Amino acid sequence: xxxxxxxxxxxxxxxxxxxxxxxxxxxxxxxxxxxxxxxxxxxxxxxxxxxxxxxxxxxxxxxxxxxxxxxxxxxxxxxxxxxxxxxxxxxxxxxxxxxxxxxxxxxxxxxxxxxxxxxxxxxxxxxxxxxxxxxxxxxxxxxxxxxxxxxxxxxxxxxxxxxxxxxxxxxxxxxxxxxxxxxxxxxxxxxxxxxxxxxxxxxxxxxxxxxxxxxxxxxxxxxxxxxxxxxxxxxxxxxxxxxxxxxxxxxxxx
Amino acid sequence: xxxxxxxxxxxxxxxxxxxxxxxxxxxxxxxxxxxxxxxxxxxxxxxxxxxxxxxxxxxxxxxxxxxxxxxxxxxxxxxxxxxxxxxxxxxxxxxxxxxxxxxxxxxxxxxxxxxxxxxxxxxxxxxxxxxxxxxxxxxxxxxxxxxxxxxxxxxxxxxxxxxxxxxxxxxxxxxxxxxxxxxxxxxxxxxxxxxxxxxxxxxxxxxxxxxxxxxxxxxxxxxxxxxxxxxxxxxxxxxxxxxxxxxxxxxxxxxxxxxxxxxxxxxxxxxxxxxxxxxxxxxxxxxxxxxxxxxxxxxxxxxxxxxxxxxxxxxxxxxxxxxxxxxxxxxxxxxxxxxxxxxxxxxxxxxxxxxxxxxxxxxxxxxxxxxxxxxxxxxxxxxxxxxxxxxxxxxxxxxxxxxxxxxxxxxxxxxxxxxxxxxxx
Numbered sequence: 001x002x003x004x005x006x007x008x009x010x011x012x013x014x015x016x017x018x019x020x021x022x023x024x025x026x027x028x029x030x031x032x033x034x035x036x037x038x039x040x041x042x043x044x045x046x047x048x049x050x051x052x053x054x055x056x057x058x059x060x061x062x063x064x065x066x067x068x069x070x071x072x073x074x075x076x077x078x079x080x081x082x083x084x085x086x087x088x089x090x091x092x093x094x095x096x097x098x099x100x101x102x103x104x105x106x107x108x109x110x111x112x113x114x115x116x117x118x119x120x121x122x123x124x125x126x127x128x129x130x131x132x133x134x135x136x137x138x139x140x141x142x143x144x145x146x147x148x149x150x151x152x153x154x155x156x157x158x159x160x161x162x163x164x165x166x167x168x169x170x171x172x173x174x175x176x177x178x179x180x181x182x183x184x185x186x187x188x189x190x191x192x193x194x195x196x197x198x199x200x201x202x203x204x205x206x207x208x209x210x211x212x213x214x215x216x217x218x219x220x221x222x223x224x225x226x227x228x229x230x231x232x233x234x235x236x237x238x239x240x241x242x243x244x245x246x247x248x249x250x251x252x253x254x
Numbered sequence: 255x256x257x258x259x260x261x262x263x264x265x266x267x268x269x270x271x272x273x274x275x276x277x278x279x280x281x282x283x284x285x286x287x288x289x290x291x292x293x294x295x296x297x298x299x300x301x302x303x304x305x306x307x308x309x310x311x312x313x314x315x316x317x318x319x320x321x322x323x324x325x326x327x328x329x330x331x332x333x334x335x336x337x338x339x340x341x342x343x344x345x346x347x348x349x350x351x352x353x354x355x356x357x358x359x360x361x362x363x364x365x366x367x368x369x370x371x372x373x374x375x376x377x378x379x380x381x382x383x384x385x386x387x388x389x390x391x392x393x394x395x396x397x398x399x400x401x402x403x404x405x406x407x408x409x410x411x412x413x414x415x416x417x418x419x420x421x422x423x424x425x426x427x428x429x430x431x432x433x434x435x436x437x438x439x440x441x442x443x444x445x446x447x448x449x450x451x452x453x454x455x456x457x458x459x460x461x462x463x464x465x466x467x468x469x470x471x472x473x474x475x476x477x478x479x480x481x482x483x484x485x486x487x488x489x490x491x492x493x494x495x496x497x498x499x500x501x502x503x504x505x506x507x508x509x510x511x512x513x514x515x516x517x518x519x520x521x522x523x524x525x526x527x528x529x530x531x532x533x534x535x536x537x538x539x540x541x542x543x544x545x546x547x548x549x550x551x552x553x554x555x556x557x558x559x560x561x562x563x564x565x566x567x568x569x570x571x572x573x574x575x576x577x578x579x580x581x582x583x584x585x586x587x588x589x590x591x592x593x594x595x596x597x598x599x600x601x602x603x604x605x606x607x608x609x610x611x612x613x614x615x616x617x618x619x620x621x622x623x624x625x626x627x628x629x630x631x632x633x634x635x636x637x638x639x640x641x642x643x644x645x646x647x648x649x650x651x652x653x654x655x656x657x658x659x660x661x662x663x664x665x666x667x668x669x670x671x672x673x674x675x676x677x678x679x
């Protein structure tokens with residue numbers, strides 16, 4: 001019962017959550033209508049960035065930080081309730097929100113495609129799946145950060161780190177091109193960061209039979225993208241749970 | 255008891271997750287650069303017929319014009335407008351990225367002319383000293399065949415992304431790498447540039463190079479070509495997208511006529527050879543891994559004349575050179591001539607496969623590290639790894655001669671100058 005309450009609470013935690021959902025849906029609709037995308041990839045990339053990154057940051061702002069700062073966490077976590085479950089159910093709440101949001105996005109774009117037959121929703125399902133996977137990873141990282149960073153600064157910090165990190169990496173790749181260190185930096189961004197690049201390739205069909213950027217069609221590449229994304233989400237989650245358990249114990253002691 | 259059971263479950267789950275993640279990273283990290291023999295394509299007659307149809311279509315056409323857009327993950331986009339007319343006329347206009355500066359290439363018979371709308375860019379054969387005084391109001395007028403326009407452009411480094419489908423196919427009706435095809439197979443149908451295409455995959459040099467052709471069902475000419483060259487540790491991938499393809503359209507000869515832009519002067523780009531170590535200079539020392547294990551040091555060969563040859567698997571000239579050097583190596587085993595092949599470009603397994611298949615046993619350095627590439631690029635002055643690069647090093651460790659490609663007269667003369675007699679290549 002507490003699980004249901006916690007999951008449900010993620011929907012009604014803040015009034016802006018509904019506004020955020022509706023705003024993004026409206027943005028997708030306007031983007032579709034106004035910019036006349038002729039390829040699914042254009043829409044797909046937009047959804048991947050919009051839902052996978054920005055919506056995740058918006059919805060997870062202060063997801064645990066608010067409770068910790070206000071002291072409400074002591075009420076939520078009472079024995080025999082394991083502290084880690086608080087993290088888990090909050091994250092599941094976010095993930096379900098994203099699933100519903102992306103489902104509505106698919107329906108919205110499907111309807112718009114019927115009204116304006118542009119035939120550019122082929123493969124949209126894969127983009128929605130990739131967006132959901134990215135959302136889960138970003139939400140897990142953001143939730144873990146909110147254990148140690150107060151209020152809504154977890155999302156803000158993550159946004160700044162994302163933007164600054166990618167700008168810095170691009171600059172370093174130009175300056176250190178060909179140097180041994182550049183390869184390590186790229187590997188770090190590629191595999192330890194939320195897997196934006198990998199999921200973009202996965203959804204964009206770059207591991208497909210007629211892809212233009214990689215050598216050959218590889219089903220294992222596609223499976224590996226999804227697996228890596230899920231495991232990375234779990235790793236972020238485990239780190240968050242460990243941090244939360246430590247933090248909770250110290251608060252009780254205080 | 256319950257606690258231990260839970261702990262065991264967690265250990266098993268964690269171990270399984272680690273194993274799966276290691277597999278995922280292995281697969282994702284490998285990309286297609288990880289060459290394996292299974293990549294060599296088996297021949298399919300239906301695919302071969304489509305490939306032949308492409309060559310026939312190019313051979314039969316009197317004129318061909320198209321626009322193409324070339325780009326790759328590691329190279330910026332270049333847009334081309336190509337017009338070809340038999341027997342030997344070429345007109346290419348090219349822009350890089352969003353630049354409005356146009357590079358125009360005209361070829362007729364035995365001359366290739368290149369001019370720029372504005373200052374010329376920094377080219378592969380440039381250095382800062384040479385570039386500045388020859389940057390503005392210049393054009394290039396050099397000897398070269400129309401079939402080799404793409405090669406000349408690539409040699410100078412004019413475009414960010416070079417043409418994959420060479421105009422030489424139009425003029426000769428042959429693919430320059432055709433003798434090295436392992437096999438051709440069908441990859442289904444796909445749409446490119448709004449046309450239904452048959453997709454074929456052609457494997458060259460034991461899958462060191464692969465090309466995917468999207469061939470229009472209408473005229474059998476490509477609408478998209480993707481090339482993957484497997485080099486050490488990475489793939490070089492480039493895709494060329496064709497559109498507005500016109501065959502046998504009337505193109506006036508005036509379109510190919512050359513007149514130097516007013517106020518411009520001719521500029522002769524330096525030869526790649528100008529950058530190689532000059533005779534009399536010390537050959538930089540190296541200590542690099544041998545393909546047969548251990549290390550090869552240049553200083554260990556002091557007292558012998560050394561023929562140092564830099565080669566790569568994907569170059570027909572290099573392959574031929576390696577065969578010649580192997581035969582020379584067998585003849586001169588007990589003489590003061592040491593032949594040393596160096597490969598700083600290729601994937602280890604690809605190079606080993608070539609050496610094994612050709613029964614080449616001469617000493618060979620195989621090192622694709624940045625340091626090795628830098629040593630030969632900066633220390634030995636190699637601006638390009640295209641074609642074999644030869645250095646004859648005297649007994650005193652000084653350069654006697656250095657040149658690109660295969661030169662039947664130069665090698666014996668250089669060896670003779672170094673004190674090795676009776677060497678007939």
